[in-house]
Amino acid sequence: MELSSQKAWEKKYPAEIPFSIEYEERTLQSYLKEAREKHPTKIALHFLGKELTYEQLYSSALKFANQLKALGVVKGDRVAIMLANSPQSVISYYGALMAGAIVVQTNPLYVERELEHQMVDSGAKIMICLDLVYQRVKKVRSKTNLEHVIVTGIKDYLPFPKNLIYPFIQKKNTGITIDVDYGDTVHSFVKLLNSGTTKEIHIDIDVKEDLALLQYTGGTTGVAKGVMLSHFNLVANTTQAIKWMYKMTPGEEVILCALPFFHVYGMTVGMNYSIMHTSKMVIIPKFDTKQILKGIQSQKVTMFPGAPTMYIGLINDPDIEKYDLSSIEVCISGSAPLPVEVQQKFEQLTGGKLSEGFGLTEAAPVTHFNQMWGERPSGSIGLPWPDTDAIILNAETGEAAPIGQIGELLIKGPQVMKGYWNRPEDTYATVRDGWLYTGDMGYMDENGFFYIVDRKKDMIIAGGFNxxxxxxxxxxxxxxxxxxxxxxxxxxxxxxxxxxxxxxxxxxxxxxxxxxxxxxxxxxxxxxxxxxxxxxxxxxxxxxxxxxxxxxxxxxxxxxxxxxxxxxxxxx
Missing domain, CATH: 3.30.300.30 (ANL, C-terminal domain)
Known part of the structure; x- marks a missing residue:
C-alpha cells in the first residue's frame, strides 16, 4: 500500500534541527569505547555516592564481556538482564553487546509465570539478576535454556560504609533473606568481574541486520512480545534525541536516570543517550521523591527523563520548595499522557523545560516530541523526529486522513523495529510496507502537530458514542x-x-x-x-x-x- 504524508510539520522545525540526519553505522558499544578514549577520567556514573569514570566503566564492561565468552556466549546468543538501575546494569548491557550477544531486558518485578514466558520465548542462555530475585529465577530455570546465572546485589557497588549497612536495611524493608547457592553454573558478578581480562574483543556486526536487543512489550495489552531492535535502530533513535536536544552540550550534561533501564524509554533517553553524549549518569535504583530531589540538588542535574507519575509525585512532595532545582534545563516526559497542569507546575518550580513526547517499544521508542525551546501546543505529543514519517490512517478509505480527522497513527523511520521475535504473523499485522501501525488513535493539526486521543483498544463505545x-x-x-x-x-x-x-x-x-x-x-x-x-x-x-x-x-x-x-x- 502506497501511503504518503503531508509533512506539514517541516515548516515548524527550528533552524537548529535538520529534517534528515546522516546516521553513523556503528555498534552501540563503540560509543562507550570512544567516550573512554576521549574522556577516560570523566565521571560516567554516580550511584548513591559511588562513582565510576569512563575508563573504569569501559574496563568493567570489557572484563564482563570476556567472562561471558568464557561461559560460552557466542554472537547472537541471548543474555537476559534482570536488574534495577545500577552500575551493574550498565556494565552488563554493554558487556553483553561487546560479547556479540543480544540483550534481553527483564523486569525485576516479573512473577515466575512472566519470567518463564520471556526466558522460553527468547531462548536466553545467561541471566544476570539481583540477589533479591534469584529464588524466582531458580524456580523457573529448569523450564528454560538458561545455562548460567550471574548474581549481584545493590550493595556490591555502594561505597563504604553503605555497603555494610545496606543488607540489614534491605532485609528490614523486604523481609527477604538472601539465599544464593553459588556453584559451577551460579556465579558472583563481583568475583567474575574481578577475575576478568581487558583483552579487546573483535566481532563482526552488521549494524542494520544484527540485533542488539530483544525488548519485550509491556504486556499491558496481552502477551508480551519480543521486539527485535538492531544496533542501527537504537543508534538512530539516540542520535535523533541528541539532535532534538540541540542546546545540551556533549560532555557537560548530568542526566538523572530514574527511569528503569530495562524499559526501552529509560534505556534510550537515559543510558544510551548518556554514553553517546558522554554525559554523567546519576543512577537511581528506585523512584523515591526525596532521593530524586536530593539527587538533583547535590549533583546539579541538567536533564531528567521521566514519566508523568514521577512529575506528579515530585510536585506534590510537601518539601519540594526546600530544594534547589535550578540546574534543571530539560525534562522529557513519556510513557503516558502528561497533564498540562503538571507540566506548568513543574516548570514553575524548576525553571526548566518539561516537554511531552510519544513513542512505543516497536520504535526504539521515540517517534514524536514537542519542541523544548519553541512552540508547544497544549495536549500535543509534538512533531515527528528527523527522518520520521507519520500519517493518520482513515480506516474506511485506507488512505491518509484529512487534517483534524481522527484515525490510527502510522510511523515510518530508521528507529522502527525489524519485527517481533518468532512471530511473523504479528509482525505482518503491525509493520507493512515499512509503516508501523501503532494502534493509537489521534489526529494532526494544520501545523503538523500530532495529538493522541487514545489507544484503539481503550476506546469506550457507550450508547453508540465513541x-x-x-x-x-x-x-x-x-x-x-x-x-x-x-x-x-x-x-x-x-x-x-x-x-x-x-x-x-x-x-x-x-x-x-x-x-x-x-x-x-x-x-x-x-x-x-x-x-x-x-x-x-x-x-x-x-x-x-x-x-x-x-x-x-x-x-x-x-x-x-x-x-x-x-x-x-x-x-x-
Whole structure:
C-alpha cells in the first residue's frame, strides 16, 4: 500500500534541527569505547555516592564481556538482564553487546509465570539478576535454556560504609533473606568481574541486520512480545534525541536516570543517550521523591527523563520548595499522557523545560516530541523526529486522513523495529510496507502537530458514542484535589459500556462523588461524564509509571462474573 504524508510539520522545525540526519553505522558499544578514549577520567556514573569514570566503566564492561565468552556466549546468543538501575546494569548491557550477544531486558518485578514466558520465548542462555530475585529465577530455570546465572546485589557497588549497612536495611524493608547457592553454573558478578581480562574483543556486526536487543512489550495489552531492535535502530533513535536536544552540550550534561533501564524509554533517553553524549549518569535504583530531589540538588542535574507519575509525585512532595532545582534545563516526559497542569507546575518550580513526547517499544521508542525551546501546543505529543514519517490512517478509505480527522497513527523511520521475535504473523499485522501501525488513535493539526486521543483498544463505545478516556482524564487532572485519575469502560446492560473513573486524591484533600459529578458535567458532554466513581489510595502501575488500565478492566470483569454467579445461585 502506497501511503504518503503531508509533512506539514517541516515548516515548524527550528533552524537548529535538520529534517534528515546522516546516521553513523556503528555498534552501540563503540560509543562507550570512544567516550573512554576521549574522556577516560570523566565521571560516567554516580550511584548513591559511588562513582565510576569512563575508563573504569569501559574496563568493567570489557572484563564482563570476556567472562561471558568464557561461559560460552557466542554472537547472537541471548543474555537476559534482570536488574534495577545500577552500575551493574550498565556494565552488563554493554558487556553483553561487546560479547556479540543480544540483550534481553527483564523486569525485576516479573512473577515466575512472566519470567518463564520471556526466558522460553527468547531462548536466553545467561541471566544476570539481583540477589533479591534469584529464588524466582531458580524456580523457573529448569523450564528454560538458561545455562548460567550471574548474581549481584545493590550493595556490591555502594561505597563504604553503605555497603555494610545496606543488607540489614534491605532485609528490614523486604523481609527477604538472601539465599544464593553459588556453584559451577551460579556465579558472583563481583568475583567474575574481578577475575576478568581487558583483552579487546573483535566481532563482526552488521549494524542494520544484527540485533542488539530483544525488548519485550509491556504486556499491558496481552502477551508480551519480543521486539527485535538492531544496533542501527537504537543508534538512530539516540542520535535523533541528541539532535532534538540541540542546546545540551556533549560532555557537560548530568542526566538523572530514574527511569528503569530495562524499559526501552529509560534505556534510550537515559543510558544510551548518556554514553553517546558522554554525559554523567546519576543512577537511581528506585523512584523515591526525596532521593530524586536530593539527587538533583547535590549533583546539579541538567536533564531528567521521566514519566508523568514521577512529575506528579515530585510536585506534590510537601518539601519540594526546600530544594534547589535550578540546574534543571530539560525534562522529557513519556510513557503516558502528561497533564498540562503538571507540566506548568513543574516548570514553575524548576525553571526548566518539561516537554511531552510519544513513542512505543516497536520504535526504539521515540517517534514524536514537542519542541523544548519553541512552540508547544497544549495536549500535543509534538512533531515527528528527523527522518520520521507519520500519517493518520482513515480506516474506511485506507488512505491518509484529512487534517483534524481522527484515525490510527502510522510511523515510518530508521528507529522502527525489524519485527517481533518468532512471530511473523504479528509482525505482518503491525509493520507493512515499512509503516508501523501503532494502534493509537489521534489526529494532526494544520501545523503538523500530532495529538493522541487514545489507544484503539481503550476506546469506550457507550450508547453508540465513541469516548476517549484521555479526554476525560485531562478534565479530572485539572481538579485541584485530584492527584491521579484513570478512565475505563465497564460493561453496561443498556449502553453496552459505561464510563468509570478511578480517582486518587491529594493528601489532606476531600471530594465527594456528588461534587465530582457536578464538576464533570460542567466540563464534559453528558455522554462522556463518568457514571461510576471509585476513590483509591493508589493505582496499579508498571515500573515506568504507566497505569495498568488492563488490570482495572480485569477487576471489573471478575466482579461481573462473581455477580452473575451469585445471581445464578440465588435463582436456582
Amino acid at each position: 469516548i476517549y478516556p484521555r479526554e476525560i482524564e485531562e478534565v479530572l487532572y485539572e481538579h485541584e484535589s485530584i492527584q491521579e485519575a484513570v478512565i475505563v469502560g465497564v460493561p453496561d446492560p443498556y449502553r453496552g459500556e459505561t464510563v468509570k473513573a478511578y480517582i486518587v486524591l491529594k493528601d489532606n484533600h476531600q471530594l465527594t462523588e456528588k461534587e465530582l459529578n457536578t464538576y464533570c458535567r460542567k466540563h464534559l458532554s453528558s455522554y462522556k461524564v463518568p457514571r461510576v466513581y471509585e476513590f483509591r489510595k493508589d493505582l496499579p502501575k508498571t515500573m515506568v509509571g504507566k497505569v495498568l488500565r488492563r488490570a482495572l478492566v480485569e477487576e471489573e470483569q471478575k466482579k461481573l462474573e462473581e455477580a452473575t454467579k451469585n445471581d445464578q445461585l440465588k435463582s436456582s
